Amino acid sequence: MxxxxxxxxxxxxxxxxxxxxxxxxxxxxxxxxxxxxxxxxxxxxxxxxxxxxxxxxxxxxxxxxxxxxxxxxxxxxxxxxxxxxxxxxxxxxxxxxxxxxxxxxxxxxxxxxxxxxxxxxxxxxxxxxxxxxxxxxxxxxxxxxxxxxxxxxxxxxxxxxxxxxxxxxxxxxxxxxxxxxxxxxxxxxxxxxxxxxxxxHKINNDDALIDWAASSSEIDRLVRAMDSEPGAHTFLGESRIKIWETKVLDQGDSQSGPGTVIELAEDGFVVACKKGTLKVRVIQRPGGKKSSAAEYVRAFGLKVGHEFK
Structure with missing residues (x-):
């Protein structure tokens, strides 16, 4: 034809x-x-x-x-x-x-x-x-x-x-x-x-903002949906951080505030969500390249108790 x-x-x-x-x-x-x-x-x-x-x-x-x-x-x-x-x-x-x-x-x-x-x-x-x-x-x-x-x-x-x-x-x-x-x-x-x-509807940057008051499974789906562009993002203080890979650890009620870092691990760090917890594995700081979350912890001193917004 x-x-x-x-x-x-x-x-x-x-x-x-x-x-x-x-x-x-x-x-x-x-x-x-x-x-x-x-x-x-x-x-x-x-x-x-x-x-x-x-x-x-x-x-x-x-x-x-x-x-x-x-x-x-x-x-x-x-x-x-x-x-x-x-x-x-x-x-x-x-x-x-x-x-x-x-x-x-x-x-x-x-x-x-x-x-x-x-x-x-x-x-x-x-x-x-x-x-x-x-x-x-x-x-x-x-x-x-x-x-x-x-x-x-x-x-x-x-x-x-x-x-x-x-x-x-x-x-x-x-x-x-x-x-x-x-x-x-x-x-x-x-x-x-x-x-x-x-x-x-067309994806915009607002769609890619992580709401830590959502469940761990919902946030994980958002990260996977935004993995090409624009990248799911959150804020640590004034810094806009992109998160590229996560893993759902559990989906029960969390004892810590949503967005709080509750554990540092060899392969990343764990963040509390409203329901469940999420391990962050790959991250990107402003102006930087993608890196493992563990490298980010070592380089920038992320600690338990820090809060993402």
Missing amino acids: NIIFAGTPAFSAVSLKALIANGHKIPLVITQPDRRAGRGMSMMPSEVKKTAIGLGIETYQPANLKSPGVLDRIRQEPADLMIVVAFGQIVPKEILTTFPFGCINVHASLLPRWRGAAPIQRAIMAGDKETGVCIMQMEEGLDTGPVFCERRIPIVANDTAKSLHDILADLGAEALIHTLSDLDSRIPVVQQAGSQVTYA
Whole structure:
């Protein structure tokens, strides 16, 4: 099939590579404009742009899909459909209705649960027991369309946003190729149940702030959900500390105030939560690199009784 592909991050690039590997023709890749990133704030291309260039595919980077000229540029390509994977913009109706097979989306959740921008992180934070991917016919609404197929996987105790991201990227690509193999005869078989909708709102820094009045298991899930970015954080005095790896020790009532360091161990330190205790294993101080929590204790003199806020 002739396909226009729209995507931006590494998650999308996996599907783009799979499409080419399975013989689909992609005359144009649409991706977000280059952004400043890194310590030097240099202009950086998206992962999808880098992948497209490596595959010899033309890229197009409009600031907004509603901008003048975008629809005309897209219509210049003789495409059967458009595939959208984590593109980062709402696709307007004029584009959704341009192609014979419309627009198809790869979404990293079990719809209608976790529609929106951050389904992987929100599933971990909520303590979901499973997640997956859905291949969906796109509509004007946010992730509202009927679903062609889904793939499910369990969320296990040590899963992080990064580990699930990589698994779901591969799973989404496989499900996409499966769907396209029978698209001529396939019709969307599952309409989403409106009564089961939840929204995965975009993650911001406030979401990543640790509330030590939560349970140890809730805080551990937050740390695992934020492990790629922005990183779960807390404060020790005026210092903003990022916490990258933890382990739930127990979930009973704590005898110490939430956020209090109650033990120093060889592999980290233990903090009291409102319910339970949590061992901190990997930490990052302002301006520093990630280090073991034990190294942090030795270098900066963390003591029993210190309180994180």
